[in-house]
Amino acid sequence: MLKQNWRTFLTENFEPKIVVFCCNWSVYPIVNEKRDFPSNIKFIKVVCGGMITPAFILKAFELGADGxxxxxxxxxxxxxxxxxxxxxxxxxxxEKLINILGFEPARVKLGWFSAHEPKIFEAALNEFIEVIKKLGPSxxxxGRKAKAEKEASL
Incomplete structure (x- = not known):
C-alpha cells in the first residue's frame, strides 16, 4: 500500500529524465542541429555506439535517469x-542486468538511426518518452525519495 502511494505521488506530473547515448556519426548531428529538445533529456555524445558499456547505462540510472x-x-x-x-x-x-536488478527492460532501448532522417529519430525518442511516462519514475x-523522506522524518 505504501509503495503504491509513493508511486502515485511521484508519477503526478511526471516528466521522465532520459539519457540518450548518441553516436557521433548518426544522432549527434541531429541533436547538434536542432538544439531545442526538452531539458529533461540529456544527450551524451560518444564516438561510436559500440563503445558504450552496460556500466555507463547503469551509471545513468544510478544518477537519476528514468530511461x-x-x-x-x-x-x-x-x-x-x-x-x-x-x-x-x-x-x-x-537487459540481462536490468532484469536481475528488477527494472523493467523497457527502460532501456536500442535504436539505429541515420543523420539524414531526423524525424525518424525524433519520433522514436518521443515514443520512448511515452513508454517511460507509463512506467513511472525509476x-x-x-527508493532514494523514500529514503530521503524517512531520514527527514527522524
Missing part, C-alpha cells in the same frame, strides 16, 4: 564497421 536510449548508426552505415553490431551485445547484456529514484 536510457542507445542511439547508434545503422549497421550498414557504421563508421567503425562493427560498432552498431557491438551495441546489440551491449544492449542484450544490459525504481532507484523511488
Amino acid at each position: 536510457v536510449l542507445l542511439a547508434t548508426c545503422q549497421v550498414e552505415d557504421c563508421h567503425y564497421i562493427t560498432g552498431a553490431r557491438r551495441a546489440v551485445d551491449v544492449y542484450d547484456n544490459t 525504481p532507484i529514484r523511488i
